Amino acid sequence: MYLVASDKRIKAGGLFPSEAEIARxxxxxxxxxxxxxxxxxxxxxxxxxxxxxxxxxxxxxAYFNRRYGLSSIEPLQPDGEENLNAI
Known part of the structure; x- marks a missing residue:
């Protein structure tokens, strides 16, 4: 699919769509x-x-998923101070 912007054709799909395609x-x-x-x-x-x-x-x-609470990555609660001598 192509969109027409002034005198040039812009591909609508792909990783970097036009602003008109993002709006759509x-x-x-x-x-x-x-x-x-x-x-x-x-x-x-x-x-x-x-x-x-x-x-x-x-x-x-990803931005909109985070904005609406649909992010699949949740930050973990800190479990305390690190003890490097325990290794």
Whole structure:
């Protein structure tokens, strides 16, 4: 699938989708997504990678999973002070 942005075609899938494709995947209007993305970046949303020209999609998904408590990695409680002489 390709999206048309001005005079060029941009591939919609892949690891670094366009902002329009990210907006579509998140059920957002592209103009609204641009404003929301700026706010969410302050909270940890991955920024646009300058070399790749898009946001790393698995990192975007990980961000939203953490935001909504769906992260599969839970921090462990500290079990006390380390005793290196016990080895």
């Amino acid at each position: 995947r998140l059920s957002q209007e592209p103009a609204e997504w641009a404003a929301k993305a700026k706010v969410l970046e302050r909270d940890g949303l991955p920024p646009i990678d300058p070399m790749m020209g898009g946001r790393h999609w698995p990192s975007v998904m």
